[in-house]
Amino acid sequence: MHISSDKTEALEQLRSRVQAIEGLTRDFGDILPLGVADIDQTLPWGGLPLGCLHHVVGADEALGGVAPAAGAFVAATAGRLKSRGDVMWCLPRYKPADSLYGPGLSMLGLDEDDLILVRARDETEALWAMEEGLACADLAVVVGVLTSSLSLTAERRLQLAAERGGTTGFLLQPGPSAATAGAAVTRWRVGSMPSVPPAWSGLGRPRWHLTLDRCRQGTTRSWIVEWCDETRDLRLAAPLCDRPADPVAVTHGGAALRAVA
Amino acid sequence: MRLAAVNPAARYGGVDPGLSLSDARAVLPALKAIDADAETDRACLGKVLAWMRRYTPWAAIDGLDGRGGAGLWLDITGCAHLFGGEAAVLGDLSYRLDKLGFASCLGVADTPGAAWAMAHCRASEHMPAVLDTGAQRGELERIPVSGLRLAPRTRETLTRLGVRTVADIAALPRAQITRRFGSEVCLRLDQFTGRVDEPLSPEMERVPYVARMAFPEPIGRTEDVEAALQRLLKRLCERLEKDRRGARRLACELFRVDNTAERIAIGTGQAVRQPDHLFRLFREKLDGLDAGFGIEFVLLTVTATDPLAQDQAGLVRVAEEKPGDKNSTGRELALLVDRLEGRLGAGRVVRPRRQASHIPERAVGLVPALSKSKLVASPSDQRERNVLHGEIDPLRAGSRPLHLLPKPEPVAPVDALPEIALPRGMPLPGFEWRHGLYRLTAAEGPERIAGAWWRGPLPPDRSGGDESYFTLCADGGAVRDYWRVECETGARFWLFHLPFPLQREITSSLPRWFLHGLFA
Numbered sequence: 001m002h003i004s005s006d007k008t009e010a011l012e013q014l015r016s017r018v019q020a021i022e023g024l025t026r027d028f029g030d031i032l033p034l035g036v037a038d039i040d041q042t043l044p045w046g047g048l049p050l051g052c053l054h055h056v057v058g059a060d061e062a063l064g065g066v067a068p069a070a071g072a073f074v075a076a077t078a079g080r081l082k083s084r085g086d087v088m089w090c091l092p093r094y095k096p097a098d099s100l101y102g103p104g105l106s107m108l109g110l111d112e113d114d115l116i117l118v119r120a121r122d123e124t125e126a127l128w129a130m131e132e133g134l135a136c137a138d139l140a141v142v143v144g145v146l147t148s149s150l151s152l153t154a155e156r157r158l159q160l161a162a163e164r165g166g167t168t169g170f171l172l173q174p175g176p177s178a179a180t181a182g183a184a185v186t187r188w189r190v191g192s193m194p195s196v197p198p199a200w201s202g203l204g205r206p207r208w209h210l211t212l213d214r215c216r217q218g219t220t221r222s223w224i225v226e227w228c229d230e231t232r233d234l235r236l237a238a239p240l241c242d243r244p245a246d247p248v249a250v251t252h253g254g255a256a257l258r259a260v261a
Numbered sequence: 262m263r264l265a266a267v268n269p270a271a272r273y274g275g276v277d278p279g280l281s282l283s284d285a286r287a288v289l290p291a292l293k294a295i296d297a298d299a300e301t302d303r304a305c306l307g308k309v310l311a312w313m314r315r316y317t318p319w320a321a322i323d324g325l326d327g328r329g330g331a332g333l334w335l336d337i338t339g340c341a342h343l344f345g346g347e348a349a350v351l352g353d354l355s356y357r358l359d360k361l362g363f364a365s366c367l368g369v370a371d372t373p374g375a376a377w378a379m380a381h382c383r384a385s386e387h388m389p390a391v392l393d394t395g396a397q398r399g400e401l402e403r404i405p406v407s408g409l410r411l412a413p414r415t416r417e418t419l420t421r422l423g424v425r426t427v428a429d430i431a432a433l434p435r436a437q438i439t440r441r442f443g444s445e446v447c448l449r450l451d452q453f454t455g456r457v458d459e460p461l462s463p464e465m466e467r468v469p470y471v472a473r474m475a476f477p478e479p480i481g482r483t484e485d486v487e488a489a490l491q492r493l494l495k496r497l498c499e500r501l502e503k504d505r506r507g508a509r510r511l512a513c514e515l516f517r518v519d520n521t522a523e524r525i526a527i528g529t530g531q532a533v534r535q536p537d538h539l540f541r542l543f544r545e546k547l548d549g550l551d552a553g554f555g556i557e558f559v560l561l562t563v564t565a566t567d568p569l570a571q572d573q574a575g576l577v578r579v580a581e582e583k584p585g586d587k588n589s590t591g592r593e594l595a596l597l598v599d600r601l602e603g604r605l606g607a608g609r610v611v612r613p614r615r616q617a618s619h620i621p622e623r624a625v626g627l628v629p630a631l632s633k634s635k636l637v638a639s640p641s642d643q644r645e646r647n648v649l650h651g652e653i654d655p656l657r658a659g660s661r662p663l664h665l666l667p668k669p670e671p672v673a674p675v676d677a678l679p680e681i682a683l684p685r686g687m688p689l690p691g692f693e694w695r696h697g698l699y700r701l702t703a704a705e706g707p708e709r710i711a712g713a714w715w716r717g718p719l720p721p722d723r724s725g726g727d728e729s730y731f732t733l734c735a736d737g738g739a740v741r742d743y744w745r746v747e748c749e750t751g752a753r754f755w756l757f758h759l760p761f762p763l764q765r766e767i768t769s770s771l772p773r774w775f776l777h778g779l780f781a
Contacts, residue, residue, distance in 0.1 A: 060750060060752070063697075063752060063779055066664050066779060068662075068663050068664060068752070068753070068779045068780060068781045069781055071663055071664070071781065072663050072781030073781075075663065085594075086594065099664040099665055099666055099667060100613075100663070100664060101621075101625065101661065101662055101663060101664055101665035101778065102613040102614075102615060102624070102625040103615070103621075103624055103625065103656055103661040104661045104662045104663040104664070104665070104778070104780075104781075105613075105663065107656070107658055107659055107660075107661055108663065108781065112612070112613040112614060112615055112625065113612070113614075115612060115613060116598070116610060116611070116612055116630045117610070117611050117612070117613065117627070118601060118605070118609060118610050119605075119609045119610075119611070120605060120609070121605070125604075125605060128604070129601050129605065132597060132600060132601060133597060133601075136593050136594060136596075136597040137593055138591050138592075138593040138594035138597070139594065139597070191751075192750060192751035192752050192753070192781070193751040194702060194747070194749065194750070194751045195703070195747060195751060197702075197703055201685075201686045201705075202686075202703070202704075202705035203703050203704070203705045203745055203746075203747055203753070204703070206659075206751075206753065206780065206781050207751060208781075227781065229658035229659035230658050
């Protein structure tokens with residue numbers, strides 16, 4: 001169907017008006033490429049925009065109140081921004097709040113020395129601390145751990161604070177939640193996946209199922225990525241092809257093979 | 262034990278300072294002895310000195326004489342007429358000291374040396390000795406050698422040589438005295454007569470950091486209180502700047518018309534003297550202010566200070582510092598931390614800090630967020646240095662979990678299916694934890710972490726009062742074999758069990774496997 005030029009023009013005008021309403025007219029000057037070409041190309045900005053709010057949700061049932069895969073994704077991303085300032089992690093004081101473990105974080109590239117933990121009494125306090133932190137220019141990243149979904153107003157407030165302070169915010173929500181409307185610029189869902197066993201015995205690289213659930217001005221997609229402990233970066237996983245459904249049988253079979261050899 | 266000082270009653274009973282306590286008890290059985298405490302004496306002397314400022318600002322401590330007495334200097338030049346002359350000052354001072362319970366001997370003269378001699382040799386209690394202006398030379402004959410503040414050895418030698426009065430010393434050739442005793446004797450003589458000046462160095466009064474503001478009309482609006490507070494803060498910060506100090510704790514008292522007061526206290530993580538920083542901390546707490554019938558008086562006090570170097574605000578403009586630049590002063594961060602702590606409470610804003618311990622739960626401690634001993638070296642350098650110096654074990658990449666449970670939780674191993682043998686390298690087929698069943702697909706381990714036998718048991722908050730775990734980790738029993746395992750969904754866990762020989766020793770009811778952490 002042919003669209004006349006004035007219609008195209010009208011569409012463009014409408015788009016820019018919508019963008020103005022969304023508060024995204026300024027171009028994101030600072031972009032953090034995630035280091036995976038496929039993901040960076042899918043994001044309309046060529047990487048993760050800074051100075052705004054991102055929402056990261058755990059895909060699996062939370063394990064004891066935490067989502068290690070989602071937390072690791074946030075920690076790894078925040079770790080790459082630490083040269084811009086400190087990273088503040090706001091925890092509502094529920095059971096595993098203090099369980100964030102420094103050596104494990106530094107293995108994800110986020111050193112303890114760059115991390116400030118805020119231990120709030122409840123979620124309201126944690127969100128207040130997060131808003132204060134987002135407005136502080138000395139911080140690079142503020143992570144807020146949620147126990148439940150935020151209202152649109154609350155999310156919008158945090159997004160505005162992030163824009164004001166130029167600080168990047170991550171809302172980290174351990175449990176899976178329905179995709180609701182939100183003010184965050186992107187929304188990610190991260191879950192763990194069975195890893196590919198290495199040729200030798202032991203554990204393979206941690207593998208995450210990364211879904212871009214929502215992205216302003218962009219499309220949604222999902223990837224399977226691997227975290228490489230040695231180089232501390234994400235990479236796309238080789239497609240699963242040689243892994244049967246029953247893992248116990250695989251290892252059993254593998255052991256049998258080795259025994260034969 | 263010897264007597265350091267005695268009161269008049271004891272002196273009357275025949276006991277003198279310097280006597281041993283047993284001898285003194287023999288002389289005076291009713292003697293009551295109290296331990297001498299020079300520290301307290303000095304503190305008391307300091308208080309008396311502060312009180313002396315009612316006569317003159319130029320007051321100094323002469324020191325404790327070791328016999329229970331102490332001396333103070335007062336330079337009353339230009340002050341005496343305020344009280345009606347020197348005699349009146351002496352009378353007033355003597356009377357008031359008497360009332361305060363101090364026995365005093367007062368002497369007045371042109372020079373400190375002469376005044377000291379008058380007080381020690383001529384005056385007695387209730388009988389001040391005044392030496393008229395310019396009369397030192399005529400007084401020499403009547404002052405014994407002990408009035409010259411000489412070292413005891415010098416004084417003794419002089420006495421043995423038959424030198425009794427200061428006039429005797431003055432008659433001797435100065436060259437010979439100096440050759441014999443050094444410059445001390447002549448110096449003291451000159452200080453007595455006034456030939457050599459002897460300045461007093463008074464202890465300057467430390468004015469507390471207090472600012473106040475009274476209003477002609479009581480104020481009630483929060484904006485007005487804020488404005489007043491801002492002005493007071495500015496005044497105090499200027500003074501702090503001059504003294505090169507920064508405030509750590511402040512208190513603001515708002516006095517209402519009906520004679521009630523509201524007290525607001527704030528604290529900072531590091532020394533601060535930016536008025537706007539402090540003001541923002543106060544504003545957090547001014548929210549629910551109840552002005553009542555109005556506030557008529559505001560009193561702002563800095564209750565604790567720390568040294569703070571002067572910053573060169575005039576050279577580098579704060580606005581030019583790039584926000585987020587690591588080299589910037591971090592002032593915004595300090596303000597943020599102070600505000601967060603002000604609302605959430607102390608100890609809520611912390612930094613994890615690596616500690617030199619190989620035991621997982623002891624490897625990290627929490628320190629205040631603004632503690633400045635950040636590691637300067639980059640982590641990789643640091644790691645190399647640690648390896649070189651053997652401070653912290655180098656941890657293999659990916660070998661530590663993202664979440665460490667505050668307390669290891671016992672898990673129930675799942676029984677192996679009889680038809681499938683447990684694959685090699687797999688410590689257990691699966692486990693149950695918090696009502697979830699996890700079947701293992703891969704495992705890596707074991708990594709043995711031995712207990713710190715040289716340390717006591719774990720702190721109670723980490724062991725959570727769990728008796729079995731507590732005994733487990735006490736002293737030598739904390740050898741643990743850790744496994745990294747992955748289950749069907751890809752979730753990874755950090756499990757440990759006790760080494761097998763140890764398990765047999767411990768009761769069979771003890772759970773064998775524990776979950777300690779969650780990997781990404």
